[in-house]
Amino acid sequence: MFSQAEENYIKSIYVLELEFQNNVSTNLIAKKMQTKPSSVTDMLKKLAVKDLVDYKKYQGVQLTSKGKKVALKVIRKHRLWEYFLVKELKFKWDEVHEMAEQLEHIKSETLIDRLESFLKYPKFDPHGDPIPDKDGKIMITKTINLLNLKVGQKGVIDNLKDSSDTFLKYLTKKNLALRDKIKVVDIEPFDNSIHLETKTHHLVVSKKVAENLNIKI
């Protein structure tokens, strides 16, 4: 149906649309996909012809509803495979992304549905991200960024803005995991670092770390 390249572009556009509300720009896509703006333009034209994006020259793009469906299918596969790799094959959460990047392109509806059933219909992937169901329905949890919590507020680490291997390794090292209860003990005004208390320990995280932790109150 669609090539791997097309699927990757669609997925990136979907993610960027979530992060920034408006039309997604050529440059932004190029940066995310580690490619050149001219390559992006070429692809956007192709995707527009296939009715996957609305594209007007110099105006950025938006996914069509058809495009959104494709994106959600790819994301569904990515996250189910990640869950499989961690829960069944015992990989660590920072080891699975690259493999899932490949597995998400395996073409077979039944395969992914059987896998989902085999895994007992997990709702979240190893990084706390929701797994779209067969019909593309996705459960979005209302969270707020750790940066926006006030001193004394409590919450639970729900998901991560950045799921890069290095950030995941950092969290592991600092003994922070999804579903951990945290409490803001203090906020340092000078550099916005945050003093946290968890069930088991105290620690200070930088502003950069805090802005990548999404908290459910």
Added chain:
Amino acid sequence: MFSQAEENYIKSIYVLELEFQNNVSTNLIAKKMQTKPSSVTDMLKKLAVKDLVDYKKYQGVQLTSKGKKVALKVIRKHRLWEYFLVKELKFKWDEVHEMAEQLEHIKSETLIDRLESFLKYPKFDPHGDPIPDKDGKIMITKTINLLNLKVGQKGVIDNLKDSSDTFLKYLTKKNLALRDKIKVVDIEPFDNSIHLETKTHHLVVSKKVAENLNIKI
């Protein structure tokens, strides 16, 4: 490392080398891969540069030991994934080939090794074909073709020469499965059809069917 196209060529050449002993011809590869001889020539040159095949113009090709290693890795992945699909995801043996054709190109040594361990080190895929181990060692069972059995001889269906979906469906319909004990009751000289007796029933199979059943005595 190698592209999907390259891996597919290498795998086909490996299979053809097993079936016909000598050098494999351009036309034979083209037929097997459903492509044109000129495309095969192009690819053979590339594979020769990468030291995966020995190629002399007009003389056909042979895998180098490096090529053989690549072939065995791809076959290992194909068969382990097929085993996973049948044993864990409950697909039928005639449903898994296409998916395995895609999964065999997923690049990750550790993934396939973990999968193998998860599956408890199976020795044969759902079609009776041996699964190469991590080092490319492959266990080849000595079998003889059903066509070569004499009246009265007994054996066990070990593996299939043709594993196409239509043949697999035929076997299922006729209630024949791998590891079934069979006995040749009679051979019809006119058309070489064979009257078989199994644990549960009697049946007649055509010459064409017989030549695709490999029997362990």
Added chain:
DNA sequence: AAATATTTTTAGTCTTATCTAAAATGTTAA
């Protein structure tokens, strides 16, 4: 409102993998 800077697109090139048509080579059989 210009001038300047930034973003985006176009034009042209490259690589991989495919194809068709034609030429070259190899094989068979008169």
Added chain:
DNA sequence: TTAACATTTTAGATAAGACTAAAAATATTT
């Protein structure tokens, strides 16, 4: 041993997806 036939290779084209360099459009300053 040469003509006919079959196989294989070459030449040239195409399509997807990437790139660089340059042009065009848009955005931001002055």
